[in-house]
Amino acid sequence: MAENKNLYIVDASVMLKWFLKNENDVEIALRVRNDRVLRKVDIAVPTHAFYEIMNTLGLKSPDEMLTCLSQLYLLRLNQYDLNLSLASTAQELMRKFKGVTFYDAAYHALALNLGGTFITADTKYFEKTKSAKHIKLLKNY
Numbered sequence: 178m179a180e181n182k183n184l185y186i187v188d189a190s191v192m193l194k195w196f197l198k199n200e201n202d203v204e205i206a207l208r209v210r211n212d213r214v215l216r217k218v219d220i221a222v223p224t225h226a227f228y229e230i231m232n233t234l235g236l237k238s239p240d241e242m243l244t245c246l247s248q249l250y251l252l253r254l255n256q257y258d259l260n261l262s263l264a265s266t267a268q269e270l271m272r273k274f275k276g277v278t279f280y281d282a283a284y285h286a287l288a289l290n291l292g293g294t295f296i297t298a299d300t301k302y303f304e305k306t307k308s309a310k311h312i313k314l315l316k317n318y
Contacts, residue, residue: 184219184293185209188284189229191298191315192222196230196245197237202298202315209296209318213252221255221291223263223283257287266290274305285312 187209194206212218227249234242257263266286271277281302288295288311297303298315306312 179292181292186221186288186293186295188297205318224256224258
């Protein structure tokens, strides 16, 4: 797939910073979101991202979770359901990099399949998989 420099796949570790302000690199995460609002970039996510976010917000900030979901929908993120191509690429990542979860690999697989860049704040995942390309730490956005 051809590289798309304006397409970013962001994971829950990034999107949660849009709502939980006591996290590291909140300003950078907000810049990613604002770039989407200003249509400077496109953002894509696997549909399970919303479940991850709602789970965390439900535990940390239950009174805010539905408002946050509404804000996510207003961003009009491109959502991708699980399919065989995405699952196959995620499986390859899991085989190559031991200890990687399917949930995390699915974001990275989406970036690989679409030619975009996966942005994560998960340094452990990044360090394990950076040789697979199409991945960037949030702090380097």
